Amino acid sequence: MQSQQDRYKAPARWLHWLVAVLVLAMVPVGFLMVQQGIGRSLQNALFLFHKNMGVVVALLVLLRVLYRWRNPPPPLPASLPSWQRRVSAATHGLLYALIVLMPLSGYVRVRAGGFPIEVLDRLGVGSLLPRSEALANTAKSLHYAGALALVVLLALHIGAALQHGLIKRDGIMGRMWPPHR
Numbered sequence: 080m081q082s083q084q085d086r087y088k089a090p091a092r093w094l095h096w097l098v099a100v101l102v103l104a105m106v107p108v109g110f111l112m113v114q115q116g117i118g119r120s121l122q123n124a125l126f127l128f129h130k131n132m133g134v135v136v137a138l139l140v141l142l143r144v145l146y147r148w149r150n151p152p153p154p155l156p157a158s159l160p161s162w163q164r165r166v167s168a169a170t171h172g173l174l175y176a177l178i179v180l181m182p183l184s185g186y187v188r189v190r191a192g193g194f195p196i197e198v199l200d201r202l203g204v205g206s207l208l209p210r211s212e213a214l215a216n217t218a219k220s221l222h223y224a225g226a227l228a229l230v231v232l233l234a235l236h237i238g239a240a241l242q243h244g245l246i247k248r249d250g251i252m253g254r255m256w257p258p259h260r
């Protein structure tokens with residue numbers, strides 16, 4: 080039986096699942112919107128969604144990092160082998176780095192390229208960066224490399240979660256699921 084101390088607190092769970100759903104939407108939308116021949120109006124709608132939802136993701140990630148800093152995660156069960164602890168810590172660390180890098184590089188790519196981010200423009204939040212093709216291109220490459228790394232790490236992360244939740248049934252999945260409770 081799991082005690083309250085073995086599980087993430089409700090705000091950590093909600094933030095985890097909200098960010099998860101949004102990131103899982105941002106990745107395919109990102110890859111789709113840069114394809115040739117999908118039609119101008121679909122492409123515009125996907126770009127609009129991607130850039131503006133990216134701002135929401137950035138704010139949620141900031142909240143998540145601040146919350147985690149004040150509320151460290153519950154300890155893993157002592158039964159977990161040490162190699163699994165190391166892989167888990169490395170995967171989680173890299174996933175955090177990537178969910179910070181993706182909105183940042185996306186922002187720099189768009190603003191240094193001189194493009195709008197409609198929600199920020201409406202709120203009167205101007206660009207924090209000067210226009211620079213070189214900076215925009217560097218950010219574009221980083222955003223692309225980050226997306227590929229994110230796909231690999233998400234596959235690892237989701238695979239491990241499903242293995243714990245469905246095959247081993249060792250209570251690791253119950254630390255984060257369900258979001259309420």
Ligand code: HEM
Pocket residue numbers: 102105106107108109110113129130131132133134136137178181182183184185186188189196219222223226229
């Ligand atoms: C967690 C957040 C994000 C994820 C997971 C994500 C993911 C992706 C992916 C998978 C692509 C396709 C990569 C490619 O083929 O080049 C992409 C492209 C793009 N993303 Fe994001 N993105 C995120 C946040 C943002 C934000 C906040 C912005 C801007 C405000 C943004 C702007 C763009 C732009 C402009 C492109 C097209 C790049 C180009 O070809 O010029 N992204 N994104």
